Structures are given as structure tokens and as C-alpha cells.
Amino acid sequence: MTRRSRRTFLVGGLAALAGLGGWRWLLGQPEVMDIPGPLRAGLEANARVAATLLSPTQLAPEFPRNQARTPRANGSVGLKQPLDVAAWRLRVEGFGGQPVREFSLAELQALPRTEMTTELKCIEGWSTVVTWAGVRLTDFLARYPLATLPSAEIAPYVSLRTPDDAYYVGLDMVSALHPQTLLCYEMNGRPLLPEHGAPLRLITPRKYGIKQLKRIGTLAFVAERPADYWAARGYDWHASL
Ligand SMILES: Nc1nc2c(c(=O)[nH]1)N[C@H]1C(S)=C(S)[C@@H](COP(=O)(O)O)O[C@H]1N2
Ligand SMILES: [Mo]
Numbered sequence: 001m002t003r004r005s006r007r008t009f010l011v012g013g014l015a016a017l018a019g020l021g022g023w024r025w026l027l028g029q030p031e032v033m034d035i036p037g038p039l040r041a042g043l044e045a046n047a048r049v050a051a052t053l054l055s056p057t058q059l060a061p062e063f064p065r066n067q068a069r070t071p072r073a074n075g076s077v078g079l080k081q082p083l084d085v086a087a088w089r090l091r092v093e094g095f096g097g098q099p100v101r102e103f104s105l106a107e108l109q110a111l112p113r114t115e116m117t118t119e120l121k122c123i124e125g126w127s128t129v130v131t132w133a134g135v136r137l138t139d140f141l142a143r144y145p146l147a148t149l150p151s152a153e154i155a156p157y158v159s160l161r162t163p164d165d166a167y168y169v170g171l172d173m174v175s176a177l178h179p180q181t182l183l184c185y186e187m188n189g190r191p192l193l194p195e196h197g198a199p200l201r202l203i204t205p206r207k208y209g210i211k212q213l214k215r216i217g218t219l220a221f222v223a224e225r226p227a228d229y230w231a232a233r234g235y236d237w238h239a240s241l
Contacts (some may be wrong), residue, residue: 025054036078060180060241063117063129068188071120073195078162079215085142085199088163090183093220094146095123095155101146105199111135111143113204114182118205120212121241132203134184138177144196147221159226160202163217169202170226173212180205183216208239 025026062225089102121127147155158176163170192198210230231237
């Protein structure tokens with residue numbers, strides 16, 4: 001990306017966050033904000049706020065599209081049931097007891113599309129550059145504000161699970177709102193293949209492959225840190241790069 005589009009990207013991400021009441025939420029986060037005592041007016045505090053708010057939006061590197069390859073199909077937990085894309089729905093459990101909503105793939109594809117060429121990195125030690133396309137979670141939430149309450153309170157965590165609940169991933173809301181966090185339906189210009197997570201998977205390239213949940217069945221906005229398949233087996237919950 002050019003410097004200008006990178007900047008626009010960042011500002012766009014922060015604007016989306018602000019629109020979601022995210023500023024207010026971020027300011028309440030001890031893990032994110034490291035400002036002792038009440039917020040002070042003045043330059044120093046402003047600089048620290050800016051640095052803190054920008055750090056979660058550090059971008060994973062992007063690559064020229066011609067470097068993209070097909071990754072190894074790795075990990076099939078939660079992909080054992082037969083897949084019927086026409087019958088598939090994304091089940092979204094909104095924050096704070098909002099009614100469950102279901103989305104078809106066509107409804108998700110009607111939202112703004114984002115394409116990016118990033119590295120998929122597995123903790124086993126391999127990595128592959130891949131072009132992904134889908135809808136940013138921030139763009140989904142801008143259209144369907146299911147993570148927020150009327151009070152502008154925002155869910156602190158997101159839980160993603162396969163339709164059979166066999167594989168599951170937890171994200172903190174800063175990671176979920178990152179501008180490169182996609183609900184992804186295309187790999188290298190083609191609809192996702194079943195072994196790569198058709199019809200919809202998560203892509204969040206600041207984290208290892210274990211977080212890139214394939215075949216999303218449920219997306220839930222929740223108050224408590226959700227269970228995570230590999231964290232339950234001894235890996236770091238954040239799995240950040
Ligand atoms: N449902 C599901 N998603 C999953 C896994 C899995 O076992 N089940 N494995 C993860 C791991 S460890 C990696 S490295 C990536 C690999 O994605 P790929 O198969 O498209 O290369 O998927 C992740 N998503
Ligand atoms: Mo992996």
C-alpha cells in the first residue's frame with residue numbers, strides 16, 4: 001500500500017471504531033490503556049492516547065498479488081459434516097441478549113468487499129502468501145451493529161465456532177475490529193474450497209493460523225473471554241505474531 005492509502009486505512013479503522021462507541025470502550029481497557037490515574041488534559045496525555053489507539057491497528061505486511069500461492073490444507077477439526085452452502089447460514093449472537101440473526105453468504109457478499117494479500121503463518125513453522133477477499137468485521141458491524149448496546153457499550157470479546165462447535169476461537173474486540181480482520185469467502189480469486197473453510201472463514205493476519213477459523217457457523221459477541229480450541233491445549237490465547 002502507498003503511504004496515503006495506508007493512512008486512509010488507519011483513519012477509516014479508527015473512525016469505524018469511534019462509530020461503534022469503541023473509543024469509550026477502549027478507554028476502559030486496562031490491557032490497552034496504560035495511563036495511570038484519571039486522564040489528564042494536555043499534550044503528553046494526548047500523545048499517549050494516540051499511540052495506544054494506533055498500536056492495535058498496526059498492519060500485517062501485504063505482498064504483491066503475484067506472490068500468492070495455495071496454502072497447505074491444514075487442520076480439519078469441525079469440517080467433518082457434509083457442507084451444503086445453499087443451506088448454510090452465519091448465525092450471529094448479538095451482544096447483551098439481542099435476538100439471534102442469520103445471514104446467507106449472498107447477504108455477506110453484498111457488504112463492502114476487501115481484498116488483501118497477506119501471509120498465513122502456522123505455528124508448525126510454514127507460511128504461505130495468499131490473496132483473501134471478504135468483508136471486514138468492522139464493515140459488517142457498521143451495517144449490523146450487533147456488538148453494541150443502545151448505551152454504546154461494546155462487547156469485549158468475540159467467539160467464533162464451526163457449525164458443529166468442534167473448533168472454536170476467541171478474539172478480543174481490538175483484534176476483531178482490526179482493519180485486516182475479514183469474514184473471508186474467497187482465496188486467490190476463487191470461492192473458498194471446503195478444505196480451506198468454505199463458505200466463510202476468519203482471516204486475521206496479525207495472528208497465527210490456529211486463529212483463522214475455517215467454516216464459521218456462529219459468531220457471538222460476548223462479555224467473557226471465550227473458549228479457544230488451541231488455548232485449551234496449551235497454546236497462547238492471543239496467538240499474536
Ligand atoms: N475449523 C477449523 N479451522 C482451522 C483449523 C481446524 O483444524 N479447523 N486449523 C487451523 C490451522 S492450525 C491453520 S494453520 C489454518 C490453515 O488454513 P488452511 O487450511 O486454509 O491452510 O486453519 C486454521 N483453522
Ligand atoms: Mo496451524
